Structure formats: C-alpha cells, structure tokens
Amino acid sequence: RKEVEQDPGPFNVPEGATVAFNCTYSNSASQSFFWYRQDCRKEPKLLMSVYSSGNEDGRFTAQLNRASQYISLLIRDSKLSDSATYLCVVNVGTGGFKTIFGAGTRLFVKA
Amino acid sequence: EAGVTQSPTHLIKTRGQQVTLRCSPISGHTSVYWYQQALGLGLQFLLWYDEGEERNRGNFPPRFSGRQFPNYSSELNVNALELEDSALYLCASSGDVYEQYFGPGTRLTVT
Numbered sequence: 001r002k003e004v005e006q007d008p009g010p011f012n013v014p015e016g017a018t019v020a021f022n023c024t025y026s027n028s029a030s031q032s033f034f035w036y037r038q039d040c041r042k043e044p045k046l047l048m049s050v051y052s053s054g055n056e057d058g059r060f061t062a063q064l065n066r067a068s069q070y071i072s073l074l075i076r077d078s079k080l081s082d083s084a085t086y087l088c089v090v091n092v093g094t095g096g097f098k099t100i101f102g103a104g105t106r107l108f109v110k111a
Numbered sequence: 112e113a114g115v116t117q118s119p120t121h122l123i124k125t126r127g128q129q130v131t132l133r134c135s136p137i138s139g140h141t142s143v144y145w146y147q148q149a150l151g152l153g154l155q156f157l158l159w160y161d162e163g164e165e166r167n168r169g170n171f172p173p174r175f176s177g178r179q180f181p182n183y184s185s186e187l188n189v190n191a192l193e194l195e196d197s198a199l200y201l202c203a204s205s206g207d208v209y210e211q212y213f214g215p216g217t218r219l220t221v222t
Contacts, residue, residue: 032209043201043213044154087154091209098167099144099211101154 010106023088115214136204
C-alpha cells in the first residue's frame with residue numbers, strides 16, 4: 001500500500017464548477033500536511049498547508065481528519081488557470097522526517 | 112525575494128559518468144531537500160539537509176550523495192550514472208515552518 005494515495009483522475013470539469021480532491025495517508029506518525037500544484041514540466045508550487053482546524057484561502061479550502069488519516073482540497077468556482085496536477089504531501093515522522101508526495105490528481109477545467 | 116535557484120538547467124551525461132547539481136535556498140532558509148522526478152512519475156524524496164547535516168535520505172543507493180555548505184547552499188552528486196537516473200532533479204528549501212519551496216529543477220539526461 002502506498003504511503004500517500006490520491007485518485008489519479010483526470011477530473012474534467014467546466015469553468016465555475018466545484019471540485020474536491022481526496023488523499024489518504026497510511027502512517028499515523030505523519031506530522032504535517034500540504035497541497036501543492038504542479039503544471040506540466042514545472043516545479044511544484046505550494047498551494048496551502050493543511051491544519052486540523054481546516055483552512056481556507058480564497059476559493060480553496062483544505063481539511064484534515066487525523067482519525068481517518070484523510071486530507072481533502074476543495075476548489076470552488078473553478079478557473080481555466082486551475083488546470084494542473086494537485087499533489088498531496090505528508091511529512092512522516094518527527095525530527096528526521098521524510099516528505100512523501102502523492103502521485104497527484106490531474107485537473108482539467110474547460111470553458 | 113529571490114526564490115530557490117538550481118544549476119545547471121539541463122545536463123546530458125553518458126552512462127557511468129558522475130554529475131554534480133547545485134541548489135541555492137531562499138535567503139533565511141536552513142533546510143534543503145532533493146527530489147527525483149522521472150518522466151511521468153511522482154516526486155521521490157532523495158535527501159534532506161539542515162544546518163549542514165544530513166537529516167534523512169530516501170530509498171536511493173549510496174551513489175546518490177550530497178552536502179550542504181555553511182551558506183546553506185547544497186550539492187547533489189550522482190556517481191556511476193545509469194540510464195534510469197534520467198529525470199528532473201528538484202531542490203526545495205524551507206525555514207522554521209516545514210513548507211517547502213521548489214526551484215525550477217535540473218533536467219538530467221543519461222545516454
């Protein structure tokens with residue numbers, strides 16, 4: 001079983017749609033959680049950190065459920081520019097942690 | 112504020128050769144991380160340096176090594192290159208909070 005699992009997609013949605021990405025992690029020693037986006041052949045860019053209380057940044061909302069070992073990202077009012085691969089990222093362990101990237105979920109937003 | 116920089120941008124090497132990749136972190140960041148992303152695949156954690164020390168390494172053979180200098184810049188060395196080492200090598204840096212910011216990467220082709 002992969003340490004971080006995501007639905008590979010692709011998700012094809014029209015502009016203005018709401019889309020949700022899910023991610024599960026297997027290691028209960030996971031300490032910190034993030035969502036990144038990666039455009040084709042570019043470096044990943046930090047979208048947001050994910051906190052137990054949930055956090056929102058404009059059209060983006062992230063949630064963490066430690067009991068279920070589950071992270072989510074909600075994008076409201078999708079824009080064409082949201083088309084990218086969304087990566088779920090988990091830091092596992094304390095002190096000398098390892099950063100584990102999910103394989104990513106592809107999103108295509110169409111006019 | 113300048114972001115993470117990496118050099119060179121592209122590199123072509125022959126199987127069996129050695130290569131050194133370089134990374135300069137964001138000013139004030141003391142941690143540097145290295146990742147490998149083979150074409151069409153996810154990011155694989157290679158190495159983490161903090162304050163000049165190696166804090167953790169991923170599941171890669173010893174011919175992948177590196178170091179961090181007093182100015183927090185870092186080098187990744189790969190010896191005895193193999194064809195499957197062809198990939199995008201990404202460097203990221205972080206400060207007190209474990210949010211990682213990525214450089215544009217070095218694209219290595221081994222022939």
